[in-house]
Amino acid sequence: MEIEFLGTAGGISSLYKTVSQHKDSIVRTGPAIYIHDLKVLIDTSEDIFYQLRRSKIYDIKIGLYSHWHPDHTMGIRVWETLNYDFINSTPNSNKTKIYLTEQQKLDFKKYFGHWDHLNYLKSLGVIEYDVVANDAQITVGKTTIEYVQLTQAIAFGFYIVTPTQRILIIPDEIKDYTPSDNIKNVDIAILPFGSNEVNPVTGERIHEEGMLERLGESRFDESVAIARAINAKHTYFTHIESTEGLNETHVAMLEQHLSQYGLNCTIAYDGLKIKS
Numbered sequence: 457m458e459i460e461f462l463g464t465a466g467g468i469s470s471l472y473k474t475v476s477q478h479k480d481s482i483v484r485t486g487p488a489i490y491i492h493d494l495k496v497l498i499d500t501s502e503d504i505f506y507q508l509r510r511s512k513i514y515d516i517k518i519g520l521y522s523h524w525h526p527d528h529t530m531g532i533r534v535w536e537t538l539n540y541d542f543i544n545s546t547p548n549s550n551k552t553k554i555y556l557t558e559q560q561k562l563d564f565k566k567y568f569g570h571w572d573h574l575n576y577l578k579s580l581g582v583i584e585y586d587v588v589a590n591d592a593q594i595t596v597g598k599t600t601i602e603y604v605q606l607t608q609a610i611a612f613g614f615y616i617v618t619p620t621q622r623i624l625i626i627p628d629e630i631k632d633y634t635p636s637d638n639i640k641n642v643d644i645a646i647l648p649f650g651s652n653e654v655n656p657v658t659g660e661r662i663h664e665e666g667m668l669e670r671l672g673e674s675r676f677d678e679s680v681a682i683a684r685a686i687n688a689k690h691t692y693f694t695h696i697e698s699t700e701g702l703n704e705t706h707v708a709m710l711e712q713h714l715s716q717y718g719l720n721c722t723i724a725y726d727g728l729k730i731k732s
């Protein structure tokens with residue numbers, strides 16, 4: 457299984473003080489994850505067009521969304537730019553299958569005209585969509601992808617079972633999530649980094665005290681506690697706010713510190729591929 461982090465930023469991605477720890481990947485762009493073997497894309501931020509171009513991804517079979525928030529959805533028109541056939545007078549466009557849960561359908565109807573836009577894309581012939589239950593399981597070849605509705609009920613993670621591996625991907629909104637027993641001890645967990653009022657390494661204050669708590673944001677130490685409860689063989693943290701200002705040294709210190717306490721983890725960067 458090859459999983460690529462197309463974008464590892466949080467809600468404020470490319471314009472404001474975006475930094476990454478990796479020399480080949482100096483910026484963080486909007487959140488998106490691509491599973492190459494299955495041709496499955498999770499989330500379309502406003503950066504998705506350039507992410508697909510950079511990673512040479514031209515053929516996507518399935519599109520999934522974690523939730524309606526703009527940092528995960530505002531590149532929704534990419535299905536047209538990716539698939540539309542502008543050569544022939546009767547277009548012979550490629551088609552991606554989009555899945556939405558019942559919860560996401562309600563939210564897409566409520567916010568940003570996403571539901572109207574999806575129907576427009578369908579009328580162009582560049583997508584088809586299916587609305588599925590909030591705990592639905594999708595089968596792709598010999599792999600199943602199960603929606604995991606989070607405690608923040610607008611948002612979903614994905615529990616993926618292949619013939620040889622179990623993988624959990626939670627792109628965002630992990631606040632107050634308690635993992636159920638069946639998803640524990642997975643091979644790979646991908647979790648949101650959380651937002652922090654102080655830099656988690658230097659202790660330097662980023663936000664006014666109590667601000668993120670009031671916004672209901674999850675902190676890094678809360679994400680770490682959830683990661684410990686999940687107990688994956690390897691955990692990747694993503695969805696990293698530009699305001700964190702994490703540099704190469706910070707990341708190395710964090711990874712080392714956590715591994716000393718039994719959590720094998722990697723802080724993801726744009727373009728990182730998990731090959732397993």
Ligand SMILES: [Zn+2]
Nearest residue numbers: 466467527628
């Ligand atoms: Zn987000």
